[in-house]
Amino acid sequence: GGVWRRGGSARGGGVLFFFFKDSATTEIYTLSLHGALPVWVAELRLVLGSVAAVPWRCRGAEALAVGRRNDEETWAAVAEAALEGAQPLSENGYKVPLTKGLIEKAMRRLALEDA
Numbered sequence: 067g068g069v070w071r072r073g074g075s076a077r078g079g080g081v082l083f084f085f086f087k088d089s090a091t092t093e094i095y096t097l098s099l100h101g102a103l104p105v106w107v108a109e110l111r112l113v114l115g116s117v118a119a120v121p122w123r124c125r126g127a128e129a130l131a132v133g134r135r136n137d138e139e140t141w142a143a144v145a146e147a148a149l150e151g152a153q154p155l156s157e158n159g160y161k162v163p164l165t166k167g168l169i170e171k172a173m174r175r176l177a178l179e180d181a
Contacts, residue, residue, distance in 0.1 A: 107131040107140060112148060117165055124148040136177050145169040
């Protein structure tokens, strides 16, 4: 589960915000995705909230996506790149695969809504 909020962008493309509450830990995760994602990824801005002390902009993942096909292979690569080097604490290692899945889900949703 989670709550999706969709917005527009002055530069075109869509803005998608996702809020997810983990029922086991009551932690809240946020993800903000801005992109122009028709068949090819023209632009992507990815910011993760609640995974670090401050919002985490994933510039490497953003750069990786631009110019690639907007498909599941790209979504998985972006999710992997966004969390490259993540160093979870002993009690929250589950956040890495959870966040990867949320990124892929958000990109899929944004792509399907823009189609």
